[in-house]
Amino acid sequence: MSVAVATDDRSPLTEGRSTSHGFEEFRYDDAIVRAFATVTLVWGLVAMLVGLIVAHQLTVPALNFGLDFTAFGRLRPLHTNAAIFAFAGNAVFAAVYYSTQRLCKARMWSDALSWLHFWGWQLIIVLAAVTLPLGITQSKEYAELEWPIDLLIAVVWVGFFGVNFFMTLATRRERHLYVALWFYIATIVTVALLHVFNNLVVPVGLLKSYPIYAGVQDAFMQWWYGHNAVAFFLTTPFLGLMYYFLPKAANRPVYSYRLSIIHFWSIVFIYIWAGPHHLHYTAIPEWCSTLGMLFSVMLWMPSWGGMINGLLTLRGAWRSVTADPVLKFFVVGITFYGMATFEGPLLSVKSVNALSHYTDWTIAHVHSGALGWNGMMTFGMLYWLLPRIYQTKLWSQRLAEWHFWVGTIGILLYIVPIYVAGLTQGLMWRAIDARGQLMYPDFVETVRVLAPLYWLRIGGGLLFFVGTGMLGVNFLMTWLSRPKTYEDPVYSAPVLSRDFVDPPMPQSKLDGVLDVAKKLDVWETFHWHRRWERLPIRFTVWVAIAVVVASLFEMIPTFLIRSNVPTIASVKPYTPLELAGRDLYIANGCYNCHSQMIRPILAETKRYGEFSKPGEFVYDHPFQWGSRRIGPDLAREGGRQSSLWHVVHFRNPTQLIPGSIMPAYPSFEQTELNFKSIQDRVNAAAFLGAPYGEELTRAEEMAKEQAAEIAAEIEKQQGPSGLGDKQVVALVAYLQRLGVDLMTPATPPASEQSAVTQPLAMDR
Amino acid sequence: MSAEGEGHTVHTYDGIQEYDNPLPGWWTALFWGTIVFSLLYWLYFHFGVPGRSTLDGYQAAVAENLRLQFAELGELQPTRETLLKYKDDPKWLPVGESVYKTNCVSCHGTAGEGKVGPNLCDDNWKNVKVIEDIAKVIGQGAGGRAMPAWANRLHPNELVLVSAYVASLRGTNPPPPVRPAEGPAIFPWE
Numbered sequence: 001m002s003v004a005v006a007t008d009d010r011s012p013l014t015e016g017r018s019t020s021h022g023f024e025e026f027r028y029d030d031a032i033v034r035a036f037a038t039v040t041l042v043w044g045l046v047a048m049l050v051g052l053i054v055a056h057q058l059t060v061p062a063l064n065f066g067l068d069f070t071a072f073g074r075l076r077p078l079h080t081n082a083a084i085f086a087f088a089g090n091a092v093f094a095a096v097y098y099s100t101q102r103l104c105k106a107r108m109w110s111d112a113l114s115w116l117h118f119w120g121w122q123l124i125i126v127l128a129a130v131t132l133p134l135g136i137t138q139s140k141e142y143a144e145l146e147w148p149i150d151l152l153i154a155v156v157w158v159g160f161f162g163v164n165f166f167m168t169l170a171t172r173r174e175r176h177l178y179v180a181l182w183f184y185i186a187t188i189v190t191v192a193l194l195h196v197f198n199n200l201v202v203p204v205g206l207l208k209s210y211p212i213y214a215g216v217q218d219a220f221m222q223w224w225y226g227h228n229a230v231a232f233f234l235t236t237p238f239l240g241l242m243y244y245f246l247p248k249a250a251n252r253p254v255y256s257y258r259l260s261i262i263h264f265w266s267i268v269f270i271y272i273w274a275g276p277h278h279l280h281y282t283a284i285p286e287w288c289s290t291l292g293m294l295f296s297v298m299l300w301m302p303s304w305g306g307m308i309n310g311l312l313t314l315r316g317a318w319r320s321v322t323a324d325p326v327l328k329f330f331v332v333g334i335t336f337y338g339m340a341t342f343e344g345p346l347l348s349v350k351s352v353n354a355l356s357h358y359t360d361w362t363i364a365h366v367h368s369g370a371l372g373w374n375g376m377m378t379f380g381m382l383y384w385l386l387p388r389i390y391q392t393k394l395w396s397q398r399l400a401e402w403h404f405w406v407g408t409i410g411i412l413l414y415i416v417p418i419y420v421a422g423l424t425q426g427l428m429w430r431a432i433d434a435r436g437q438l439m440y441p442d443f444v445e446t447v448r449v450l451a452p453l454y455w456l457r458i459g460g461g462l463l464f465f466v467g468t469g470m471l472g473v474n475f476l477m478t479w480l481s482r483p484k485t486y487e488d489p490v491y492s493a494p495v496l497s498r499d500f501v502d503p504p505m506p507q508s509k510l511d512g513v514l515d516v517a518k519k520l521d522v523w524e525t526f527h528w529h530r531r532w533e534r535l536p537i538r539f540t541v542w543v544a545i546a547v548v549v550a551s552l553f554e555m556i557p558t559f560l561i562r563s564n565v566p567t568i569a570s571v572k573p574y575t576p577l578e579l580a581g582r583d584l585y586i587a588n589g590c591y592n593c594h595s596q597m598i599r600p601i602l603a604e605t606k607r608y609g610e611f612s613k614p615g616e617f618v619y620d621h622p623f624q625w626g627s628r629r630i631g632p633d634l635a636r637e638g639g640r641q642s643s644l645w646h647v648v649h650f651r652n653p654t655q656l657i658p659g660s661i662m663p664a665y666p667s668f669e670q671t672e673l674n675f676k677s678i679q680d681r682v683n684a685a686a687f688l689g690a691p692y693g694e695e696l697t698r699a700e701e702m703a704k705e706q707a708a709e710i711a712a713e714i715e716k717q718q719g720p721s722g723l724g725d726k727q728v729v730a731l732v733a734y735l736q737r738l739g740v741d742l743m744t745p746a747t748p749p750a751s752e753q754s755a756v757t758q759p760l761a762m763d764r
Numbered sequence: 765m766s767a768e769g770e771g772h773t774v775h776t777y778d779g780i781q782e783y784d785n786p787l788p789g790w791w792t793a794l795f796w797g798t799i800v801f802s803l804l805y806w807l808y809f810h811f812g813v814p815g816r817s818t819l820d821g822y823q824a825a826v827a828e829n830l831r832l833q834f835a836e837l838g839e840l841q842p843t844r845e846t847l848l849k850y851k852d853d854p855k856w857l858p859v860g861e862s863v864y865k866t867n868c869v870s871c872h873g874t875a876g877e878g879k880v881g882p883n884l885c886d887d888n889w890k891n892v893k894v895i896e897d898i899a900k901v902i903g904q905g906a907g908g909r910a911m912p913a914w915a916n917r918l919h920p921n922e923l924v925l926v927s928a929y930v931a932s933l934r935g936t937n938p939p940p941p942v943r944p945a946e947g948p949a950i951f952p953w954e
Contacts, residue, residue, distance in 0.1 A: 257784045
């Protein structure tokens with residue numbers, strides 16, 4: 001065993017003073033890094049494989065296999081969750097565990113917590129892989145997992161990962177925190193906040209819950225979470241990863257310390273506001289939508305600060321980029337980061353979003369981020385780590401080169417057709433002819449034209465998957481050539497003394513200017529920030545303040561100002577059967593393809609009917625506005641079709657709509673509806689504010705009565721008989737209710753009239 | 765690295781060093797630019813000047829669209845004469861067709877051949893005896909809820925024009941499969 005001194009500490013001389021003190025010996029824990037690196041690869045392959053399956057389902061609907069648990073609506077969340085939390089998540093943990101130890105000159109505080117974190121996280125992933133296909137879901141994108149798993153996530157993230165990380169900071173032997181650690185701090189604190197506050201629910205049994213928020217507020221919370229999951233799960237930790245592994249691999253100093261400071265704090269403060277840009281033109285208040293747009297626009301340069309600091313770090317090292325696949329992955333990854341963070345602000349501009357929202361443009365955007373930025377950064381890190389954590393040579397540099405090219409071409413082949421698909425959809429949906437009519441009034445026309453583009457996308461996805469397979473081979477072969485026992489070097493570093501004194505405040509060299517200018521000049525040296533960097537508690541508190549304050553600026557008005565959600569007197573809670581049907585709609589992931597939110601845009605109201613009002617969603621726990629229109633919007637579906645039509649359509653969509661890519665759901669006509677659970681659902685909805693009367697005592701009977709009526713109606717319309725106890729009647733009941741309350745011909749009281757006619761006049 | 769003229773910090777972490785280069789000028793300028801833009805945007809759209817909200821824009825678009833569609837027509841009534849006139853009107857029939865394609869094809873088929881809903885191309889009709897009955901059925905629905913009511917979903921002119929379009933489908937030959945005839949045979953439109 002060798003003893004290395006992990007100290008090149010010039011700081012006592014040049015930066016502050018402290019008295020001398022003893023050295024301590026320590027070892028780094030690389031076993032945990034090996035574990036996280038391995039599962040990154042494994043879950044990455046799984047996530048991409050499921051992605052390939054769902055991509056195929058959009059071209060060949062028969063690949064849904066007519067089974068509930070293999071249909072697109074159930075597998076798509078599995079794909080997104082696996083890609084984000086299993087693939088990217090484990091990559092982040094590998095990066096954090098490797099770099100934090102070295103940046104702190106300390107082993108992780110507790111090996112037990114490290115392994116609890118590892119196994120806890122893998123358990124969560126397995127539970128997700130089981131529950132999502134079974135239809136156990138909260139239906140909030142990237143927060144689909146039900147409440148018991150959410151509790152587990154909170155324990156693993158905060159109790160195991162968070163405690164272990166912060167205690168490692170507390171026991172560090174490096175005085176100042178490097179910028180990578182700042183980003184890790186922001187990640188851990190913010191993800192915990194997002195996760196907890198978006199998942200506040202009222203359980204209805206072990207496997208089902210209703211969020212405490214309804215409609216507009218639920219949508220707001222969800223996209224506060226959803227957008228910042230992108231920010232603090234897929235961006236900040238990967239910036240931290242970049243700040244450690246890029247200068248290591250390039251062997252070059254980081255370009256600019258002050259740029260690190262400015263872009264870190266501006267990202268942390270500005271990102272949080274941007275969530276409402278996912279809800280432009282929806283029933284959220286207009287001021288909220290504008291804030292979401294403007295903060296996204298202001299986020300452009302802070303994001304690019306990270307890109308600049310990455311790319312300019314490579315100045316003078318470009319020759320090594322041509323030779324080293326690790327750097328190639330990083331360069332392409334950072335470039336995609338730059339592209340995606342330019343596109344993000346662009347998409348958040350309202351008028352652009354009017355075109356792009358609900359289309360595949362969003363899908364292209366997220367894949368340039370996920371495959372380009374997260375994927376390539378992860379691959380670069382793994383190729384750099386493999387020889388180090390397995391203490392041998394990378395098995396094949398050539399294969400890594402191949403992976404790079406196959407992967408890069410794969411990304412391009414994926415995103416270019418999907419950009420075209422998104423634009424095609426957006427333009428066809430809004431096209432209006434000279435006589436003021438929709439040019440493509442039949443929705444399925446806008447679906448059929450996409451098929452060739454969807455096939456090309458599969459080609460791109462397949463290449464990316466094959467590339468990851470090459471990594472798998474390289475990983476395996478490298479692992480096979482590992483030494484019999486790993487070397488476990490002992491390092492030593494001085495203990496941090498408690499009597500550290502910061503260097504004296506710099507003096508301004510400016511002369512003949514106002515005192516303010518001098519103060520600003522001194523401030524700009526960031527000496528004050530240098531001090532924060534050795535005070536992790538204070539640093540963390542400031543991060544938390546930045547995130548919380550920014551959040552509250554939007555949340556408090558959204559929740560407290562009543563005019564944001566004007567009530568509509570004719571909007572009544574769902575009947576017990578409709579509620580059961582709604583829960584089936586959620587369980588089958590219908591929101592993955594169908595929105596329930598008609599925007600006040602001419603082409604949209606011509607196609608779908610009157611635009612959606614905030615007051616229509618006050619009983620929607622959770623909201624079902626959706627984010628895509630693979631199929632048409634359903635906000636005004638009630639009464640558009642006969643009940644029999646729905647039965648036939650569920651059984652075989654293409655029989656009624658040639659070219660439809662909706663999965664067939666023959667089981668809805670065969671599976672018995674669980675009437676027993678309806679009373680509990682009604683009680684939970686009542687607890688959340690639905691003004692029920694007799695439903696509180698006889699929900700089950702009421703549901704059966706309504707089911708019998710609908711079954712009789714279907715039979716009368718020459719449909720099958722005996723559907724009164726099947727799932728399909730509950731779904732039909734729900735669909736026939738959608739959006740009709742606003743139109744109820746009952747004589748409306750005066751207050752309702754004003755609510756209906758002035759739904760968006762709320763920010764005056 | 766002072767040879768490159770770069771500010772150099774003394775920081776070193778696990779061998780990683782940091783320069784202290786100034787922020788690129790274009791970067792700072794664009795950052796301030798986005799902030800100034802945001803303030804101006806907010807002032808423009810959120811200072812209570814009428815006509816600048818999303819809803820104002822939408823209502824203007826709707827008004828313009830109605831003018832485009834119907835300024836020339838005025839308000840149509842679903843009378844026999846009107847329906848007979850527009851069922852052969854090459855200029856306005858496409859409007860009826862567009863409404864039909866938006867709302868009716870999933871039950872009656874793209875060519876009126878019938879799916880869950882009846883065939884509209886043959887001479888047999890279930891709830892229609894004379895041409896103005898078509899508008900009645902579309903407006904109020906029929907057969908329990910088998911045929912939904914469209915009166916409060918469509919503009920009155922749209923309802924008339926789609927009725928005229930449906931009337932025009934009679935006697936056409938849609939490609940098979942075609943839903944078999946239902947209901948009694950009725951007299952030609954007149």
